[in-house]
Amino acid sequence: MATNILEARGGRLIPEASQRGYHIVYRDQEVNHCPGCGRTHWYIGRTMAECAFCTTALPLENAARVAGGQTVRTIQRRIHGPPEHAFAA
Numbered sequence: 001m002a003t004n005i006l007e008a009r010g011g012r013l014i015p016e017a018s019q020r021g022y023h024i025v026y027r028d029q030e031v032n033h034c035p036g037c038g039r040t041h042w043y044i045g046r047t048m049a050e051c052a053f054c055t056t057a058l059p060l061e062n063a064a065r066v067a068g069g070q071t072v073r074t075i076q077r078r079i080h081g082p083p084e085h086a087f088a089a
Helices: none
Strands: 042-044 048-051 057-059
Touching: none
Parallel strands: none
Antiparallel strands: 042 048, 048 057
């Protein structure tokens, strides 16, 4: 039995495309019919496309993937001056 999620997935966070199955995505340069209502009008964002009629959202095909795309960093900064003034409004 696998002891963690990486062992269960063969050492990968995101399985191979052949193992994931069918995924609906919004493709540029193609006519995209909404899976919810069948219409073709979309609001396009940075990572998602939203149907203008029923608000069904689809990920963009060329958007950055979760594990291989953008990196989010958090930085804890030093407080300059006395600590009692750090949270003054």
